[in-house]
Amino acid sequence: EAGVTQFPSHSVIEKGQTVTLRCDPISGHDNLYWYRRVMGKEIKFLLHFVKESKQDESGMPNNRFLAERTGGTYSTLKVQPAELEDSGVYFCASSQGTDYGYTFGSGTRLTVV
């Protein structure tokens, strides 16, 4: 079984540019989550999809962040325009039900310069 795949693994962009992160969950997992870890801090919840529907986006920092999951398969997280404080590692995770544990991807390390 393939795990959760994230692309790219690293991205370095200039302040003001746009970046799109992609997550492919484990096949059959309806639940998809985005989390972020800013350097040295805790891993923080961003949002939760069930299939293509956003169930909870309470952790999204501001309206520069847009997450989508068209067709309930892969998800994208777009940051536009990027700011310096957006730097960090963005993790995606998926699960079958919400009672089950998550499987995390390896993350995308975003550096905004």
Added chain:
Amino acid sequence: DQQVKQNSPSLSVQEGRISILNCDYTNSMFDYFLWYKKYPAEGPTFLISISSIKDKNEDGRFTVFLNKSAKHLSLHIVPSQPGDSAVYFCAVKNSGGSNYKLTFGKGTLLTVNP
């Protein structure tokens, strides 16, 4: 305001000895507790969990202890091996509320020396 605190940023132990990682939480509504292990350039991987109805859960070399009155949990690794060297994250959730949402601590870097 941090709801989950791992007060030791790092811990170093000798191979074969016990590693004890600690975690404190503030909200008594949390009722499910997990430990994740993370190697560099990888995502967190689930290690062990415990429900609030228990005070101990064991899986091989790993044991998690829960003290609800103190809002404290700990992870014991015995015996520690060099391959256990990683960052360990404590995570909690409220299974009655937003049961999909994990709240993490900042992590403890464990180094097991050969």
